[in-house]
Amino acid sequence: MEPIVLTYQVDGEDFSAAGEASSSVKKTLKQLGFSPDVIRRVAIAMYEGEINMVIHADGGEARVEITQSTICIILADKGPGIKDINLAMQEGYSTAPEEVRNLGFGAGMGLPNIKKYSDELKIDTELGVGTTLTILINT
Amino acid sequence: MEYFHSVTLDAKRCRGCITCVKRCPTEAIRVKNGKATIIKERCIDCGECIRVCPHRAKKAVFDKLSLLDEFEYNVSLPAPALYGQFNNLDNVDYILNGLLDIGFDDVFEVARAAELVSECTRKIMNEPNQPKPIISTACPAIVRLIRVRFPKLIPHLLGVKAPVEIAASIARIEAEKKTGLPTEKIGVFFISPCPAKVTAMHQPLGTDDTDVSGVLAISDVYKPLLAAMNKIQQPKPLSECGLTGISWGYTGGEATALLRTRYLAADGMENVIKILEEIEDDKLLDVDFVELGACVSGCVGGCLNIENPYIARTRVRQLRKYMPVSSNRMKDFDLPAEDYFxxxxxxxxxxxxxxxxxxxxxxxMQEIQRIEKELPGIDCSACGSPSCHAFAVDVVEGTAKFSDCLIVLKNRLKDIME
Incomplete structure (x- = not known):
């Protein structure tokens, strides 16, 4: 069976809209009847990725491919790219600007959380070109 | 499973507009053949459709005062929200005496039981290994919402019975003692601000039985009660609740009674759903207790009240200043501890x-996505479904036809004409 595909444009201008895509994915997964645990992991991993795209990359594209056995989340942006992936994967390390931290974001938990809640995480990044996260969650 | 609901439709008044369809938080309403119909298994009895219907076609189901005739002895359980319905009232005893004058033999304030629930909740919160946050179970519409939409949050539910249930059990025990009558001859009636409590009585969650014999609407009792209250010269002192109990009538009352600061209190379906989503995604880690109410302002906002919720809330708050903090303790009542849960x-x-x-x-879902692509996406609801997506679901489920979409029909017509 072909996977079910959901696509979203994540708007980088509007912080208040961040999280809409993950919320919509959650609704779809509930309609399909995935387990609450899977839904929660997808929602958290995708939310963190979505927020990252808003903070660092002025938005981007989110694509979710759903099959019976896996849920694959692809988050692609045309942002500045990640300079040092090892550093970025450390809990508490953040390059988010001051004003974003004042909003309670940018605590340096984004990528570590995505890794924690997913089964596989692939990061393709190139400085000045953009970043694509491929997050795999087994159901 | 059979579903009982406390909402009915006055078909003569319903014009098939889509106001209720759009506002229903569980997408439980469709307009079919020009009339609003409820998908029974989805309705959570929040009363939103009753509140928003511009033609007053949605009606709440409740019991009538005449039901008292079927019992030998009747006890009234007034909700805290009732206290906010009257102008220039500085003493709750007028209301309680008035209830005796319109046919009740005794009163037991739900606010008293609310203080017991607060005590019980404080104990639970002090126990180790509780899920965080604990979610209040006082509003039946919220419990039903969680049951159909937020399965992951079911373990967070407090699991203490709502104050009205506790009040009914205690009132029944006391009435049996006082009168020596068998329980079936004793009527225990809730004076309710909301229809969700009617459903909660007919189809309780978390328990099999209820000690409530009937649920009367504040709006229905209001006229005879007001007339009786106006005749009272010097009311007998009957009220035995503190300000903790009556504060349960509005949002924040239950949460503040826990005497902790790490709580959140929210009301209105839209806000409540957002908060539940936050908890579901582990985004709300800094609170221990969450109080949620379906109605704006809490129980004073229930659709069976007379007064505007904000006015009622202000009045209840003003009544508080003549009251002790709390007047009821679990040890003072004969109800066994396990019956609180x-x-x-x-x-x-x-x-x-x-x-x-x-x-x-x-x-x-694939079929739904295919259909959705062909729909205009303007969510006009002229088809009778709340959105284009919901319509696509209805088509796949076989409860709607693709040609029910007016825009699709219009475009087809245009193609034929050209």
Whole structure:
């Protein structure tokens, strides 16, 4: 069976809209009847990725491919790219600007959380070109 | 399973507008053949459709005062919200005496039981290994919402019975003692601000039985009660509740009674759903207790009240200043401790799920996506479904026809004309 595909444009201008895509994915997964645990992991991993795209990359594209056995989340942006992936994967390390931290974001938990809640995480990044996260969650 | 609901439709008044369809938090309403119909398994009895209907076609179901005739001895359980319905009232005793004058033999204030629930909750919160946050179970519409939409949050439910249930049990025990009558001859009636409590009595969650004999509407009792209150010269002192109890009438009352600061209190379906989503995604880690109410302002906002919720709330708050903090303790009542708690687990009712079988559900979803692509996406609801997406689901489920979409029909017509 072909996977079910959901696509979203994540708007980088509007912080208040961040999280809409993950919320919509959650609704779809509930309609399909995935387990609450899977839904929660997808929602958290995708939310963190979505927020990252808003903070660092002025938005981007989110694509979710759903099959019976896996849920694959692809988050692609045309942002500045990640300079040092090892550093970025450390809990508490953040390059988010001051004003974003004042909003309670940018605590340096984004990528570590995505890794924690997913089964596989692939990061393709190139400085000045953009970043694509491929997050795999087994159901 | 049979579903009882406390909402009915006055078909003569319903014009098939889509106001209720759009506002229903569980997408439980469709307009079919020009009339609003409820998908029974989805309705959570929040009363939103009753509140928003511009033609007053949605009606709440409740019992009538005449039901008292079927019992030998009747006890009234006034909700805290009732106290906010009267102008220039500085003493709750006028209301309680008035209830005796319109046919009740005794009163037991639900606010008293609310203080007991607060005490019980404080004890639970002090126990180790509680899920965080604990979610209040006082509003039946919220419990029903969680049951159909937020399965992961079921373990967070407090599981203490709502104050009205505790009040009914205590009032019944006391009436049996006082009169020596068998329990079936004693009527115990809730004076309710909301229809969700009617459903909670007919179809309780977390328990099999109820000590409530009937649920009367504040709006229905109001006229005879006001007339009786106006005749009272010097009311007998009957009120035995503190400000903790009556504060339960509005949002924040239950949460502040826990004497902790790490709480959140929210009301109105839209806000409540957002908060539940936050908890579901582990985004709300800094609170221990969450109080949620379906109605704006809490119980004073229930659709069976007379007064505007904000006015009622202000009045209840003003009544508080003549009251002690709390006047009721669990040890003062004969109700066994285990009767404060639910004794039946709440089970997830996946009414939004497309199919029990994942593969079938996925095939349906693909079909839904295919149909949705052909729809205009303007969510006009002229088809009778709340959105284009919901309409696509209805088509796949066989409860709507693709040609019910007016825009699709118009475009087809245009093609033929050209």
């Amino acid at each position: 639910w004794h039946k687990p709440i089970e997830y009712d996946p009414v939004m799920q497309l199919d029990q079988d994942l593969q079938k559900a996925m095939m349906k």
